[in-house]
Amino acid sequence: MADVIHHSFDNTVNTVPPQTTPTAEAAGTPVPNPAVMLYTRLRKSPYFWKSREQGVACYSVYNHTYHPRHYGDPIGEYWALLQGVTVWDVGVERQLEISGPDAFDFTNMLVPRDLSKCDVGQCKYVFVTAPDGGIINDPVLLRLEENRFWLSLADSDVGLWAMGLAHSGGWDVTIREADVAPLQIQGPLAKQVMTDLFGADILDVPYYRLREFELDGMRVVVSRTGYSGEVGYEIYLVDASRDAHRLWDAVWEAGTPHGLRPIGPCHIRRIEAGMLAYGCDITLDTNPLEVGYDYRWMVDLDQEADFVGKEALRAAKAEGISRLMVGVEIGGRPLGSYNDGSMIEPFGVHAGGTEPVGRVTSACYSPRLDRNIGLAMVPIELSAAGTELGIATPDGLRGGVVVEKPFIDPRKETPKL
Numbered sequence: 001m002a003d004v005i006h007h008s009f010d011n012t013v014n015t016v017p018p019q020t021t022p023t024a025e026a027a028g029t030p031v032p033n034p035a036v037m038l039y040t041r042l043r044k045s046p047y048f049w050k051s052r053e054q055g056v057a058c059y060s061v062y063n064h065t066y067h068p069r070h071y072g073d074p075i076g077e078y079w080a081l082l083q084g085v086t087v088w089d090v091g092v093e094r095q096l097e098i099s100g101p102d103a104f105d106f107t108n109m110l111v112p113r114d115l116s117k118c119d120v121g122q123c124k125y126v127f128v129t130a131p132d133g134g135i136i137n138d139p140v141l142l143r144l145e146e147n148r149f150w151l152s153l154a155d156s157d158v159g160l161w162a163m164g165l166a167h168s169g170g171w172d173v174t175i176r177e178a179d180v181a182p183l184q185i186q187g188p189l190a191k192q193v194m195t196d197l198f199g200a201d202i203l204d205v206p207y208y209r210l211r212e213f214e215l216d217g218m219r220v221v222v223s224r225t226g227y228s229g230e231v232g233y234e235i236y237l238v239d240a241s242r243d244a245h246r247l248w249d250a251v252w253e254a255g256t257p258h259g260l261r262p263i264g265p266c267h268i269r270r271i272e273a274g275m276l277a278y279g280c281d282i283t284l285d286t287n288p289l290e291v292g293y294d295y296r297w298m299v300d301l302d303q304e305a306d307f308v309g310k311e312a313l314r315a316a317k318a319e320g321i322s323r324l325m326v327g328v329e330i331g332g333r334p335l336g337s338y339n340d341g342s343m344i345e346p347f348g349v350h351a352g353g354t355e356p357v358g359r360v361t362s363a364c365y366s367p368r369l370d371r372n373i374g375l376a377m378v379p380i381e382l383s384a385a386g387t388e389l390g391i392a393t394p395d396g397l398r399g400g401v402v403v404e405k406p407f408i409d410p411r412k413e414t415p416k417l
Helices: 048-053 074-083 103-110 158-169 190-198 200-204 240-258 267-272 310-319
Strands: 058-062 065-070 086-089 095-099 123-125 135-137 140-145 148-152 174-177 180-186 210-215 218-223 232-238 323-330 347-350 358-366 371-379 388-393 396-403
Touching (some): 048 065, 048 086, 048 240, 065 086, 074 267, 086 240, 095 103, 095 158, 103 148, 135 158, 148 232, 158 174, 180 190, 180 240, 190 200, 190 210, 190 232, 190 240, 200 210, 218 240, 232 240, 267 358, 267 371, 323 388, 347 371, 371 388, 371 396
Antiparallel strands (some): 086 180, 095 148, 095 174, 123 140, 140 148, 323 396, 347 388, 358 371, 388 396
């Protein structure tokens, strides 16, 4: 299919009538669903026009780029992910490439994991930490060569942080945003689609490993990773600005016999899995210990190499944390799907007083659990399972209780199938 931009598309996320000067009576009246304008200042994924052809109904802005959040039916997308196969336009996940003679040592200094335990061809979920131990980003790291890495970024400007550190420290590295954009293929039928695309060899790629392939002349890196808690792959397209439409069409052709459905990142499923979202559950104001990632393999305080934030995290470990992210169940009528605009602000957590003592950072209604679930940052003394809480939702105070997380598949066996 030719790369044609169809100008018949509306140029706003939610179509609204042209605005005229408001009357005195209407002035100050909130618009229930204000639009987010599409224009040249914000970036577009290389797959922007292809995913839009499929009927994107809602965007957010992620890494300064329009990000499809859903296609009109978040609950239907949830079931499609659980029962079939889905494709996600995640070109917003910028690939920060770090290469050069000092690339290993520099990248190892950026993150608390010990990258001497990361082989070439392996992927790792990592934090990028600040001097005080705060979380700057939580990318998936891909080690392509001994001294070449990609950081598949969450929503923050790590490129500027890395460039500043490299300059001030005199590191012999090249830091650039590669012309690479991923698609995610997620769901129990993902292996069938990927086999039709790449052949049976794709099944030999282990969980959190990567391999390079060529598809109809297009260069791709395929990793056995994803943000779904389900079986899945990510296809990282090299020269994405040139070949994105070709790859989308190839995926669509292979996926159609299997019922492939385009969806946005499924927040119901990721909350069920206890997966964190940068900007809400984790931010610069939280550290890995507070969000439950104090595993030695994730924050290796005993490794010989230094990393940014090591002393601050060592002190926090010794002193003990004062708050912790926990799972909560929330009573009352069903909440929304989180990515449907139903949770604009965090919910305050109360423990008998009028002032909140914590906050629910992500929450939704889980259709298969038939209950409201969420992630909450609470004082450590309120973090034990069974602790009763008050949750201040937009429609009033509800009862809540601390529960174990993840809510489903606590050993994360499903994505390894």
